Amino acid sequence: MIPMVDLQRQYQQLKPDIDAAVQDVLSQSQFILGLNVAALEKEIAAYHGRAFAIGVASGTDALLLALRACGICPGDEVITTPFTFIATAEVIALLQAVPVFVDIEPDTFNIDPEKIEQKITARTRAIIPVHLFGHPAAMTAVMGLAEKYKLKIIEDCAQAFGAEHHGKKVGAFGDCGCFSFFPSKNLAGYGDGGMIVTDDEQTAKKIRMLRNHGSSVRYHHSLIGYNSRLDEIQAAIIRVKFRYIDSFNASRRANARIYRTLLHKNGMALPTERLGCRHVYHQFTIRSARRDRIMAALQENGIASAVYYPVPLHRQEAFAGGDAAGDRLACAETCAGEVLSLPMFPELSQDEIRIICDVVNHVS
C-alpha cells in the first residue's frame, strides 16, 4: 500500500525533538499564546523577509482575518480562482462579499493573469491568488494589476510554504500572505493552525486583535473578533519541523524529478515549473484524458491517488445562488475532469515512485 502522504515516517524521524517540544509545553503549562507562538511568528516573518507574522487557528481563518484586516465589506467583489480548496472563496462569502471567479492556466492550474482585468469592476477590492499545488501564481502580473487598480492582494499560500517566484518567497508579495499548518501541508502541525505575514503595522495590529476577540487590552474589546489563536502545542511542533522545511521541500523536488524521469508522457501532461519559479510540489498533479482508468489501475495495485479538485467552485452547490453560478470557465472545467495527484511527500522512496510509474505507464 502506497498512501498519498505518510505522516508516520516524518514523525518517527523527528520523534525525540517533537516529543521533547510537546513535553516542554506541558511542563511550562502556558497553553495560549505562549513562547512558542511568539517565537514561530518571529521565525516565519524572518523567513519571508516580512516585518510581522501572526499565528491563527487555521489557514481558513488566516484568509478570513486577512480579508477583514484589509477592509473587505459586504458587497465588495473579490477576484479569485475557481480551481482551489473551498476555503479560498468560502471566506469571501462569509464576509458577505462576492467571489468573482477567473479561469485558470492549463499548465500551472493557477489563476490566468490575462483574464483578470476583464472581471475588474468599480466594486472590485481585492484579488486572492492561490499558489496551487506548490507552484507560484503569476505574481508579476497580479501585482501590476493591484497597483493599477488599487486592489488589495491576499495570497493563499496554504499549499506553497517555501515556494519562490523570481527569488522571492510566496507570501512576500501581497498585502497579506496566508499559510495553513494542516497536517498534510508542506509545513504542518499535528492539528489545525495557520499564519498571516504582512509588512503593514496597522494590518498586523488589527489581525492580532481579531484573533483574540477584538481585544488588545484584556477585557477591552475594540472590534467584534474571533477566537482564532494558534495553539501553543502546535506551534512547538511546527517550530521543530520548520528547521527542516527547506530540506523537506528539496526532497519533494527530488521526488518530482524521479517521477519526470520515469513517467512515459503517453498523452499525459506532467507538472510544469515556469521559468524563474521554484515549485515545492505540495502535490504532483498530472493531466490525462484517461484519468479515471489510471486511477482505477493504481487502486487495483494498492496505490492511492486523488482528484484535486473534481468540482470547480463556481459549480459547487454552496455557490449555486451566487453571481458566478452561470459562469463558463472552460479551463477549470476541463482540468477538473483530467487532473490526478499522485503520492507525494518528502519521505516517499525512489522504489515506491518506480512502482507507481510502472502502473501508470501500463495503462492504455
Ligand SMILES: *Cc1c(COP(=O)(O)O)cnc(C)c1O
Ligand atoms: C488547506 C487549504 C486552505 C485551508 O487551510 P486550513 O488550515 O485547512 O483551514 C486554504 N486554501 C488552500 C488552497 C488550501 O489548500
